[in-house]
Amino acid sequence: MVEGGCLCGSIRIKSTGEIKAKALCHCLDCHKITGSLFSTNLLVADDGFSVTKGTPKQFSKTADSGKAITSFFCGDCGSTLWRQSGTYAGLKIIKAGTLDGNALEDANPAVELFVVNRPSWLPAFAGAVQNDAA
Numbered sequence: 001m002v003e004g005g006c007l008c009g010s011i012r013i014k015s016t017g018e019i020k021a022k023a024l025c026h027c028l029d030c031h032k033i034t035g036s037l038f039s040t041n042l043l044v045a046d047d048g049f050s051v052t053k054g055t056p057k058q059f060s061k062t063a064d065s066g067k068a069i070t071s072f073f074c075g076d077c078g079s080t081l082w083r084q085s086g087t088y089a090g091l092k093i094i095k096a097g098t099l100d101g102n103a104l105e106d107a108n109p110a111v112e113l114f115v116v117n118r119p120s121w122l123p124a125f126a127g128a129v130q131n132d133a134a
Helices: 028-034
Strands: 002-005 012-015 019-025 039-045 049-053 057-062 068-073 080-085 091-095 111-113
Touching: 012 039, 012 091, 028 039
Parallel strands: 019 111
Antiparallel strands: 002 012, 012 049, 019 039, 039 091, 057 068, 068 080, 080 091
8 A cells, every 4th residue: 555645745645556567758748747857656456546635637638659658746735646548548657756665666667658759878777677658
């Protein structure tokens, strides 16, 4: 089980199911929503996921895949907590930085996505499969 929330504490989330995948994403969307070089993500099943406090805002757009992707974020502090996409139907893409406790210790990625967008001075994550797309 993992739990987390936004920076200001207005939105809280929980997932009771198993983590299906752990991935770093270098897509251009993740650059923009994190303000950084990549996002660290845990993919979990929809059925074990819940919002335990607050009501997140959402923003949808067409992703590089051509499918819609929706970001769920706090309307007060702006923290993106998770995303949903047709590319990963049935899964929530939780932003690992929003998780509590030592969840980040267990978030070591098995794959890097959209590595074509990774800056040349940033090395590949050791042991992670390298993919040019999702």
